[in-house]
Amino acid sequence: MLFRQLMKCLKQTSFSLSDYNTKRNFFRAVQLQANIPGTFVGSLKSIVGDANVSTADAVRDQHGHDESHHEVHKPDVVVFAESLEHVCKVAKLCNDNKVPLIPFGSGTGLEGGVNALQGGVSLNMSKMNQVVKVNAEDFDCTVQPGVMRIALNAYLRDTGLWFPIDPGADASICGMCATSASGTNAVRYGTMKENVLNLQVVLPDGRVIETAGKGKRSRKTSAGYNLTNLFVGSEGTLGIITEATIKLYGIPEKTIAAVCHFDSVQEAVDTVVQIMQSGISMAKLEFLDDKAIEAFNKYSKFNMKVAHSLFLEFHGPALGLEDQFNTVKELITSNNGSGLQIATDEDERKRLWKARHEMIWACTALLPGSKPYSTDVCVPISTLPKVIVQTKKWIEEANIIGPIVGHVGDGNFHVFFPMMRGDKETYEKVQDLHFKMGFLAMEMNGTCTGEHGIGMGKRKLLEKELGPTGIEVMKEVKKCFDPNGIMNPGKVFF
Numbered sequence: 001m002l003f004r005q006l007m008k009c010l011k012q013t014s015f016s017l018s019d020y021n022t023k024r025n026f027f028r029a030v031q032l033q034a035n036i037p038g039t040f041v042g043s044l045k046s047i048v049g050d051a052n053v054s055t056a057d058a059v060r061d062q063h064g065h066d067e068s069h070h071e072v073h074k075p076d077v078v079v080f081a082e083s084l085e086h087v088c089k090v091a092k093l094c095n096d097n098k099v100p101l102i103p104f105g106s107g108t109g110l111e112g113g114v115n116a117l118q119g120g121v122s123l124n125m126s127k128m129n130q131v132v133k134v135n136a137e138d139f140d141c142t143v144q145p146g147v148m149r150i151a152l153n154a155y156l157r158d159t160g161l162w163f164p165i166d167p168g169a170d171a172s173i174c175g176m177c178a179t180s181a182s183g184t185n186a187v188r189y190g191t192m193k194e195n196v197l198n199l200q201v202v203l204p205d206g207r208v209i210e211t212a213g214k215g216k217r218s219r220k221t222s223a224g225y226n227l228t229n230l231f232v233g234s235e236g237t238l239g240i241i242t243e244a245t246i247k248l249y250g251i252p253e254k255t256i257a258a259v260c261h262f263d264s265v266q267e268a269v270d271t272v273v274q275i276m277q278s279g280i281s282m283a284k285l286e287f288l289d290d291k292a293i294e295a296f297n298k299y300s301k302f303n304m305k306v307a308h309s310l311f312l313e314f315h316g317p318a319l320g321l322e323d324q325f326n327t328v329k330e331l332i333t334s335n336n337g338s339g340l341q342i343a344t345d346e347d348e349r350k351r352l353w354k355a356r357h358e359m360i361w362a363c364t365a366l367l368p369g370s371k372p373y374s375t376d377v378c379v380p381i382s383t384l385p386k387v388i389v390q391t392k393k394w395i396e397e398a399n400i401i402g403p404i405v406g407h408v409g410d411g412n413f414h415v416f417f418p419m420m421r422g423d424k425e426t427y428e429k430v431q432d433l434h435f436k437m438g439f440l441a442m443e444m445n446g447t448c449t450g451e452h453g454i455g456m457g458k459r460k461l462l463e464k465e466l467g468p469t470g471i472e473v474m475k476e477v478k479k480c481f482d483p484n485g486i487m488n489p490g491k492v493f494f
């Protein structure tokens, strides 16, 4: 069988480097078990118990997709882990039998990260949901993989601390580690990359490591290679994260939120660049274009001014916060911004941010039944106006629905294309535009993804971003941890 495939491939007279890589990996993929025998399911049951193994179609379906437009790929079986021992034994069993293994956090990803492209075992981590330890005096805590962001912040409330990284969705903290998530607060508090101190990881052969050393949680380390940040953003392709030690922050004494509007995209984004260049420490700095506001008004029956808008937030001690706000106000006015509204108490702030937080649902509602195809470029801040203005022009020229929203303080923004799963024609049109944006971002020395990851949808863009040698080295790194290629096969690379 393998020989016949090899001959067929060799008969083809020409193919590109990426074709070659696809085929090379195809050969490796066929070495993985395509279908799982009943005896293997029996072995899984003997490790985790009958109740923690499911081959039911509805459960497999639920684990075969995330929140994105990517087509569903069901795993053969879903396993619920209850302990570190379960994870180690399941990983070893899969590795010994060359069965694909896909970690499942909470399925809120936007690049098809959990989709089981080659079947296999989906390992659901939601039952390991304990906060292991809070070191309030050191501003850190350790959590198991099933701990969710909102639950963690509720748990922390009495300590006066919080974990500010907020990807909008209520995701698992370890899933957020796996995708290097960020969101609206990253401009002030950084992304997961800056906020993870240590990770406990189960390797495919069942060995357990702590990436910074057992129990370590110092703020700084120069001790050898940075294994922690190798696993942050690894998208389930290197190992299973079973504990994360993360930084915490004091809940800010005062918060000011504001919104303002602009007639042109250029003026709005110029304002952003000037705010960031002035060195003011913004907690949030978000852009919504006119189409995004229109979608929100329709979805939430609001009457917000339809214009390109900035949403801003300041966190800090009451002393000095208003001075910062006033400086920003001057920059808004000097760029012809108008309609400035301010909110300080919690309810008012929630109402003001409603448009931003409901954006994904408002945009999905533009095409009932659709799922988000979201782009995610991130560029150096001075190049942001050029990239957003050009993007808006391309969307208008292509005559496609594509509201723009984004974390512009970080040079990161999304175009939200509502997409019906399986609509190949629209998919190709949108993918064209997506790739044009990705290439433009790279030309500006930026990246195709600031926060959603590569998953299934940006593998071609990653090839361009890193070049053949960069990809080769990444594959060699993967091989060190996962020589049989069982961990989430087909993600990040072809």
Ligand SMILES: Cc1cc2c(cc1C)N(C[C@H](O)[C@H](O)[C@H](O)COP(=O)(O)OP(=O)(O)OC[C@H]1O[C@@H](n3cnc4c(N)ncnc43)[C@H](O)[C@@H]1O)c1[nH]c(=O)[nH]c(=O)c1N2
Residues within 6 Å of the ligand: 066, 067, 102, 103, 104, 105, 106, 107, 108, 109, 110, 112, 113, 114, 125, 145, 166, 167, 168, 169, 171, 172, 173, 174, 175, 176, 177, 178, 179, 180, 181, 182, 183, 184, 235, 236, 237, 239, 240, 241, 242, 360, 451, 452, 488, 491
């Ligand atoms: C409404 C809305 C809005 C947003 C977003 C989603 C939605 C639905 N997201 C995307 C999403 O919330 C983000 O990617 C999360 O980090 C995914 O966490 P899950 O627990 O859901 O991981 P999920 O289960 O979706 O898995 C994602 C990837 O991580 C791997 N993985 C999960 N748990 C693992 C573990 N324990 N060990 C190893 N690998 C593991 C999986 O295999 C997969 O490859 C986002 N993101 C963002 O950064 N900024 C944003 O602004 C937003 N906004």
Ligand SMILES: CC(C)CC(=O)C(=O)O
Residues within 6 Å of the ligand: 110, 168, 183, 359, 360, 372, 374, 405, 406, 414, 415, 416
């Ligand atoms: C679908 C995306 C636009 C979600 C996201 O990342 C965001 O709202 O910031």
Ligand SMILES: [Mn+2]
Residues within 6 Å of the ligand: 183, 407, 414, 451
């Ligand atoms: Mn985002």
